[in-house]
Amino acid sequence: MFIPNIDDYKIILASASPRRHYLLKEIGLEFEIKLKKLVEESYPDNLVKEEIPLHIAKKKASSYGAIEDMEILITADTIVWLNGNVLQKPIDRDDAERILKELSGKCHQVYTGVCIKSSYKHLLFSACTDVYFKKLTYAEIDFYINNFQPFDKAGAYGIQEWIGYIGVEKINGSFFNVMGLPIQKLYTELDDFIND
Amino acid sequence: MFIPNIDDYKIILASASPRRHYLLKEIGLEFEIKLKKLVEESYPDNLVKEEIPLHIAKKKASSYGAIEDMEILITADTIVWLNGNVLQKPIDRDDAERILKELSGKCHQVYTGVCIKSSYKHLLFSACTDVYFKKLTYAEIDFYINNFQPFDKAGAYGIQEWIGYIGVEKINGSFFNVMGLPIQKLYTELDDFIND
Numbered sequence: 001m002f003i004p005n006i007d008d009y010k011i012i013l014a015s016a017s018p019r020r021h022y023l024l025k026e027i028g029l030e031f032e033i034k035l036k037k038l039v040e041e042s043y044p045d046n047l048v049k050e051e052i053p054l055h056i057a058k059k060k061a062s063s064y065g066a067i068e069d070m071e072i073l074i075t076a077d078t079i080v081w082l083n084g085n086v087l088q089k090p091i092d093r094d095d096a097e098r099i100l101k102e103l104s105g106k107c108h109q110v111y112t113g114v115c116i117k118s119s120y121k122h123l124l125f126s127a128c129t130d131v132y133f134k135k136l137t138y139a140e141i142d143f144y145i146n147n148f149q150p151f152d153k154a155g156a157y158g159i160q161e162w163i164g165y166i167g168v169e170k171i172n173g174s175f176f177n178v179m180g181l182p183i184q185k186l187y188t189e190l191d192d193f194i195n196d
Numbered sequence: 197m198f199i200p201n202i203d204d205y206k207i208i209l210a211s212a213s214p215r216r217h218y219l220l221k222e223i224g225l226e227f228e229i230k231l232k233k234l235v236e237e238s239y240p241d242n243l244v245k246e247e248i249p250l251h252i253a254k255k256k257a258s259s260y261g262a263i264e265d266m267e268i269l270i271t272a273d274t275i276v277w278l279n280g281n282v283l284q285k286p287i288d289r290d291d292a293e294r295i296l297k298e299l300s301g302k303c304h305q306v307y308t309g310v311c312i313k314s315s316y317k318h319l320l321f322s323a324c325t326d327v328y329f330k331k332l333t334y335a336e337i338d339f340y341i342n343n344f345q346p347f348d349k350a351g352a353y354g355i356q357e358w359i360g361y362i363g364v365e366k367i368n369g370s371f372f373n374v375m376g377l378p379i380q381k382l383y384t385e386l387d388d389f390i391n392d
Contacts, residue, residue, distance in 0.1 A: 002333065002335050002336055002339065002362075023361070026358065026361045027358065027361050027362050028358065129366075134380065134384065137198065139198050140198050143198065159371075162222065162223065162224065165219070165222045165223050165372065165379050165380065165383075166198075166223050166379070166380060166383045167380065168370075168380055169370070169380055169381075170325075170368070170369050170370050171367065171368075171369075171370075171371060172366070172367075172368045173366050173367075174364075174365070174366050174367075175355075175367060175371040176361065183361050183362070184330065184361065184362060184363065184364055184365055185365075187361075187362045188330065
């Protein structure tokens with residue numbers, strides 16, 4: 001690990017997302033996963049774009065409770081934003097189909113908000129990636145939902161799954177942000193948080 | 197597979213790259229890997245940008261030899277382009293270090309040229325992705341080369357490896373193109389090749 005002094009801290013990730021666990025492991029960070037309670041992912045109506053996942057990431061950090069000395073807590077939230085609206089996680093199969101039809105042939109934004117918090121300070125940052133989907137056929141949407149069951153994913157897709165390979169024409173921003181964590185920015189911000 | 201009539205054809209990938217094998221498998225394509233002979237990856241001096249990998253992809257297809265009826269051959273080449281020059285695969289450890297120092301803190305382009313060929317016609321296409329590296333420290337470059345040995349990679353890095361996670365700030369274009377194959381475009385172009 002190349003973040004000076006990071007070994008002095010115990011890093012805690014409060015997220016159930018397997019993609020976030022995977023990405024944090026890939027940078028070589030030692031961390032624990034601790035989920036104290038489920039946080040209601042609601043937010044005030046007037047929030048837009050990155051304000052929404054920043055609000056939720058902060059709420060996740062607050063509801064975690066007490067942070068010990070020399071502990072650093074990381075929380076995050078990711079939303080899919082299309083034409084001024086949030087596309088949530090699908091509630092069922094029909095909803096996943098509806099969401100993917102909405103994304104088809106268009107550009108949308110993926111915003112992640114991240115909160116890094118210790119016992120006496122916190123830091124918030126966000127990342128945005130534009131994602132361009134080709135026009136998806138009904139057969140492609142049907143095949144993807146049946147085989148990948150994207151019900152735990154904002155926007156009903158995983159860019160690292162079949163639909164990302166055949167459907168995403170290009171992106172503008174961080175690829176890993178679309179998977180749920182802007183990992184390069186997190187690496188840099190953790191360094192600032194510990195050493196600035 | 198959702199490319200109409202593709203099951204009538206035998207798809208052959210003439211590439212030794214494990215990343216290309218992986219990406220082609222991910223879209224669910226049935227294919228064989230066949231390498232007849234090593235192709236010298238030279239090109240005329242006056243070529244620039246995507247002209248270079250297109251030239252080499254075409255040369256790989258020509259040197260493959262006879263293509264049978266109902267066979268489709270896929271060849272590809274990827275280059276890293278920085279400030280008007282190609283950054284090749286590193287010849288040794290010092291060269292990998294030199295290349296990564298050059299990419300550090302800058303934006304470069306990754307171009308892939310692809311040739312799709314049957315017994316009576318061929319199609320060429322290319323893709324370009326801009327890749328923005330943060331300023332890499334000497335310790336980061338050293339750690340990456342020692343642990344990942346990026347000697348088979350144009351530009352001495354794999355975006356899907358540690359250095360991609362901690363070092364790439366953003367991209368503009370296809371992520372999988374940087375891994376060696378613009379897989380979404382290939383999926384679309386294969387459909388055109390077979391059904392147009």
